[in-house]
Amino acid sequence: MKSSSLVPVLIPFAMLSLVLAVLTGLVRLGWGISVSETAGQHGALMVGSFLGTVILLERAVVFRNRRALLAPALNGLSLPMFLLGYPFVGLWLLVAGSMGMALMAYLFLVRYRQAYNYLLFGGSVCLVIGHVLVLKTGFYPLAVPWWIAFLLLTIVAERLELSRFLPIKPWQRLLLWGAAGLFVAGIVKPFHGFGQALMGIGMIAVAVWLIRFDMAVKSLRKAGQPRYSGTMLLLGYGWLMLSGLLFALPPVFPFAYDASLHTFFAGFVFSMIFAHAPIILPGVLGRQGLFYHPILYVGSIGQLLGLLVRVLGDWQGNIGWRMTGGLMQGVAVGVFLICMLPIALRSMAKGNSINKSALLKQVF
Template sequence: MKNPYHILPLVALALLIATTAGWLRLGWPIPISVNAGEHGAMMVGSFLGTLISLERAVVIKKRWAYLIPLLSGNSIFFFFAQLNVVAYVLLTAASLGYACMLYYLYQRHEERHMLVMIGGAVCWLIGNLLLVKSQLYPLAVSWWIGFLLLTIAGERLELSRFLPDSKFKSTSFLLAIAIFLLGLLFPFHGAGRMIFGSGLILVGIWLYRYDIARISIRKEGLTQFVAASLLCGYFWLLICGALCLLSDFYYDAVLHSFFIGFVFSMIFAHGPIILPGVLKLSAKPYHPIFYLWLFGLQLSLILRISGSLAGIYDLQRWGGLVNGLIIFAYLISIGTIAVRQNLKNKAASQLPKKILS
């Protein structure tokens, strides 16, 4: 296989099933039999792991690279069948393959941001190994956060290399990452929580200070939307770190401020660029309606986390429901606009040929 079109349906299916599982966990009476207890592993591994590894497989352009997102993507069927251990093993194999994939890319381009992303892949692998061994989410989830944080930080570091560099900029980035990683080595409900949260805050401050988003927010169109999404994500990363420092009872708020607030804001930012790239479309979709989905995501997440912190379960439930609906609406908008723009571009390129004929 050397075609992302066969894997994208797995990505979409994983998102659908993982989101439905999340709604069931919140108590919504959805008449579908889904393994609700595995919502986290499906969202991080079956969906995000497949999406991220597929993006890199497209860059490598080798048949073997596509086996990695296939492994993680097919885990969703075993989760659905409640064969959880088999799904865990598939995700573990995929995370090992993803680490090898990044090392292959690092050998071609020995750059610092690739080392950061390799660190993220290793975090994913460790989290999955802990889950296979113990089948306890609390042991794995901090490492999954490390996977996504280092992956995103590595990608933003890659883009920030076009900005002026300094010794302090490089040193502060490495220090922030090192503090975060140190926090992973201690139990979350203890010293690890404080170090972990401090690392999240320092990475968030670094991204806000040095990312190109602070410059591109002054532009227009898609560039400005991407910057707005990134800055929203950095805000939630700071909130997540602060919640870690405040109390170890804010576990649900910590998880969703990171995975929805930070990670999905990043997906909103990169979606109009990554999706056409994976589909090999020339168009980069943009429409002002994207802001409706972006701000809707932020407001619904505020509602959800406020309900979680205040113990108002109905607010948490409604916020979670709207979170998922907005994510689907946004992704459908991107796909629809990308296809329409691509068809228009093709029609425009063929017009001179029709006139000449």
């Protein structure tokens, strides 16, 4: 079986993991949805089963070796294990998948010693550590900083990879490494204390660097998909800055921890997903064309508006606002997926195979 033939099989596992992660998140907010048995696995489903599988798929496709797809396959199989009530097995599968990601990142680093490959490897190691901590202790808050590190380092690496088309000066790269160093130092130190504040400062510094030196602002000058992606990127960098501020400051309102986490995961990370989906999906599926239509703004902006309502509810201690905002987020994510499906199918029907690097040059 060719590697490409496995990709359409694995993508539904990732999408179903996203749907279940959203539903379990709504249960945790107080909505009566009949997935309560898996509600305790909300973080593992979102970070591991969904985001981990999607990122692994992208890496495995670029790796051009069908054995590389074993890692996202193991990762994706965590979903049925969580659904069937075997969370321990599900977590073991996530550990195996994340170790596969770390191995692929290491092999890329050995072959291509660009700066972004160091970040990709570091991020994958953080994912392994986070999953192992949950497996050993069952205490999710211990894993959260490592999961944040995995996603932040991975996303910054993706942006650095794209920045090779821009004239980034050595001192500018040094600033980014300094910001990332602050962030990682906060992760390594005891988190609930000075480490958390240091991590937050590092997140703010990374956000400022991305706003100033990333190509997002340049993308706004173009029409269509580049403007859409640029808009989502800049909104995401804003959410990253707010999340860093919330982590850096002492908790001063009722649901500060919830606001800190979800401004990062639902604000920053999902903005990156919305921005990159039209670009990365063609590469993962091996098809030419942009998976874009202006209707994608509806789900993307709707999710961020829902997050804003939720964060305001966190700030005010208003349960009704938190539940309403969470529901808005869930519906908006569903709208985005429903809109993306026919766009992808139409583009796949028209397109041919394409090199990912050529596509990136085309859209940015």
